[in-house]
Amino acid sequence: MSDHSHMKRELPAHPTQSVDPPIDAGRPGIAAGVTRPGLVLAFLSIAQFMVFLDVSIVNVALPSIAEALGIHEVNLPYVVTLYGTVLGGCLLFGSRLADMFGRRRMLQVGLAVFGAASLAAGIAQDQSLLFVARGLQGLGSAMIAPAALSTLTTTFVGGKERAKALGVWGALTGIASVAGVTLGGVLSDGPGWRWIFFINVPIALAAVLLAPRVLPESRGPRQRFDTFGAVLLTGGLLTLLYALEEAISHGWTDVVVLVCLGVAAALLAGFVVVERRAAAPLVPFAVFAIRTLRYANLATLFLLGTVVTVFFFASMFLQQVLGYSPLQTGLAYVPLALVVAVGAGLASGLVAKVPGKIVLVVGLVLVVTALVLLARMPSSASYLTGVLPVFLLTGIGMGLSFVPLQIAAQVGVPEERAGLAAGLINTSQEVGGALGVAVAATYAFRRVDELTAAAGGHPALIAAARTTVFHDGFAAGAGFALAALLVALVLLPTIPKHDGPIAA
DSSP: OOOGGGOOOOOOSSGGGOOOOOBOTTSTTBBTTOSOHHHHHHHHHHHHHHHHHHHHTHHHHHHHHHHHHTOOGGGTHHHHHHHHHHHHHHHHHHHHHHHHHOHHHHHHHHHHHHHHHHHHHHHOOSHHHHHHHHHHHHHHHHHHHHHHHHHHHHHBOSHHHHHHHHHHHHHHHHHHHHHHHHHHHHHHHTTOTTHHHHTHHHHHHHHHHHHHHHOOOOOOOOOOOOHHHHHHHHHHHHHHHHHHHHHHHHOTTOHHHHHHHHHHHHHHHHHHHHHHHOSSOSSOGGGGGSHHHHHHHHHHHHHHHHHHHHHHHHHHHHHHTSOOOHHHHHHHTHHHHHHHHHHHHHHHHHTTTSOHHHHHHHHHHHHHHHHHHHTTOOTTOOIIIIIHHHHHHHHHHHHHHHHHHHHHTTTTOOGGGHHHHHHHHHHHHHHHHHHHHHHHHHHHGGGHHHHHHHHTTOHHHHHHHHHHHHHHHHHHHHHHHHHHHHIIIIISOOOOOOOSOOOO
């Protein structure tokens, strides 16, 4: 659901360092040597579509996966969170790798890793292999996404041409995030849940082989690698995730949980120290002196925690409480996907007429309202009168919120930091989604064993127990949305009117 289309490459502080291709006088706005820019755009869009399709495609298949591999409900969030955490934790590092070793080359490496990990996930016979494969998918995606967007921005170098290309890019990547839930339902009900992973393999293989024939090669400014910083950030996030998941089963006072929380805090604190001292940090913390950027990222963190939590728990609520099939569940999301696009379109027009903060606040109020309604939805709810209205409210609120947050993340950012700012907002999206699900699941599943045991195998009582669990998950999502609203109201400065294209 998140709009991942706004991650730019980081622009060099000194333009003479860049080896990006110059504008070809024979093709205005297109880099020299590029003869088929439309094919380049199609190739990059497909690669990006795969990356963000896999953020959401697993949600509808979760009950099928759990049944096939014997995964306990409390461990199911790992299927979602491992992908998002590794992707978010490695995005900025992936951008540096692409600049150093070549964008096309790193795109090929990322596609190869992603394809191999998808194959491993598809053939997994136990949860351990599936979890490792999902993490490796995230690593591959963290190499694909920044390399693909950097290639796009160095191919379409004229303002008009770049705006058009980014418009196509943004539309496709936005669609991918919401189309995943529908496609996940179609595949799960058809050839089976394993095909949500297998479908990536031939596409990734073809892309690896075709890349040299389609894409130009380019590099960015050479800088030192902050490998240690990347390891500390990703390690800290993964350890925090593990602590949250363990807290579901063992409680917050468990020794393992407390140790993991301490280790996570130490790793993340170490990341801050390393970044402040590194010659070429992944995250120059001086950029957070810009107040609008700082709080736009914080609000985005909470909002995406809400978005991914909705997908996670709604998919299970529809199937395990309302009795929908995977296909019916996937199709149930179609109106939500459509109104997200409608909301984003409305927001793009409104931000040119009124301050973006007003649009954002309205959007977040709608999201909070929708989550409160989901947290109170009865187990007998019909689709037309119960689920659909709430989904429409959710989608329009999300669409209205995404656009002003993207604008706010760039307000006051100097040209040489524009790529960093865009990378940070995308990192906030991925990390927020992963941590949001983990925290919501920790809260919602804390009583799952107790409630299931109390049901004594009675179908009606089991359905009631599941309803209670999922209501708690939606309540946690409402808390995240409320936190985003409070940040927007109290901390976020006014977002000025924006009359330019809403692009990277």
